[in-house]
Amino acid sequence: MSIELRNVAWSVGFKKIIEDVSLAIEPGEFLGLIGPNGSGKTSMMSVLAGIRPPSGGQALLNGSAMKKVGRRNLARKIGFVEQQADTIDRITVREAVSLGRTPYLSVLSPWSTRDDAIVDDALCAVDMAAMADRMWQTLSGGEKQRVHIARALAQEPTYLLLDEPTNHLDIRHQLGLLELVGRLPLTVVAALHDLNHAAMFCDRIAMMAKGRLIAVGRPVEILTPENLRDVFGVSASVDVDDKGRCVIRFQTSITTLSDIKEGRVA
Ligand SMILES: Nc1ncnc2c1ncn2[C@@H]1O[C@H](COP(=O)(O)OP(=O)(O)OP(=O)(O)O)[C@@H](O)[C@H]1O
Numbered sequence: 001m002s003i004e005l006r007n008v009a010w011s012v013g014f015k016k017i018i019e020d021v022s023l024a025i026e027p028g029e030f031l032g033l034i035g036p037n038g039s040g041k042t043s044m045m046s047v048l049a050g051i052r053p054p055s056g057g058q059a060l061l062n063g064s065a066m067k068k069v070g071r072r073n074l075a076r077k078i079g080f081v082e083q084q085a086d087t088i089d090r091i092t093v094r095e096a097v098s099l100g101r102t103p104y105l106s107v108l109s110p111w112s113t114r115d116d117a118i119v120d121d122a123l124c125a126v127d128m129a130a131m132a133d134r135m136w137q138t139l140s141g142g143e144k145q146r147v148h149i150a151r152a153l154a155q156e157p158t159y160l161l162l163d164e165p166t167n168h169l170d171i172r173h174q175l176g177l178l179e180l181v182g183r184l185p186l187t188v189v190a191a192l193h194d195l196n197h198a199a200m201f202c203d204r205i206a207m208m209a210k211g212r213l214i215a216v217g218r219p220v221e222i223l224t225p226e227n228l229r230d231v232f233g234v235s236a237s238v239d240v241d242d243k244g245r246c247v248i249r250f251q252t253s254i255t256t257l258s259d260i261k262e263g264r265v266a
């Protein structure tokens with residue numbers, strides 16, 4: 001099982017949004033996609049998910065062009081949680097997660113107790129089992145996000161694609177979610193803004209800037225002070241801890257009130 005992008009471009013009209021992106025996702029890895037706002041992460045995730053056919057190059061699932069794989073087959077292989085996912089339907093949490101089983105249901109294979117068990121497991125995985133009967137609209141932003149992830153898990157995908165999955169989550173649920181997806185026997189690609197979380201949980205990091213994939217490698221290779229300065233425009237020092245993980249300390253040029261009071265700035 002493989003996903004591969006070969007020289008992929010995606011344009012809107014004459015505007016090139018992503019250009020010349022080549023990337024092979026390795027089975028079982030947790031790949032973090034990082035880059036400043038507008039660098040093309042969401043566009044790239046949509047190509048990886050097979051939602052946006054590339055306007056140039058190829059997006060391949062097991063060597064076949066994704067557009068030839070078909071929606072239903074794609075949904076059995078790839079679970080995608082979008083950045084601004086929402087639903088207006090009046091449904092319960094359990095019903096929202098059950099939608100993840102749609103690609104498996106047919107007249108010949110109707111809903112079964114196995115589907116119930118998969119939905120239960122998905123709800124438990126994101127700590128939402130206790131809210132299974134709540135109406136979707138009554139949930140907080142973070143609870144909705146966890147339900148979206150449960151819906152994707154209920155698809156039993158091989159690939160889990162998450163666009164800013166920790167958005168809206170409190171710190172315990174951010175860490176819990178990244179730890180969970182890292183432990184799942186799945187290949188995970190997640191667009192992340194928290195670079196320290198990317199360093200903590202990802203096997204590899206792919207870094208985007210201005211629609212191009214400019215570097216791919218282990219966190220220590222990618223999260224260097226030079227890359228942080230050149231790509232994100234921030235000053236930072238990077239330490240490597242005893243487990244070989246890098247820890248980024250950002251420096252700020254923002255003047256604090258105490259700096260002014262204590263005469264450190266004019
Ligand atoms: N349908 C579209 N039409 C026009 N421009 C688009 C479209 N989709 C994306 N863009 C532009 O392409 C660029 C990349 O957008 P994208 O959403 O992929 O960035 P991103 O890296 O996910 O940003 P963020 O960190 O803010 O989520 C942006 O400048 C965006 O405005």
Ligand SMILES: [Mg+2]
Pocket residue numbers: 041042043083163191
């Ligand atoms: Mg985005």
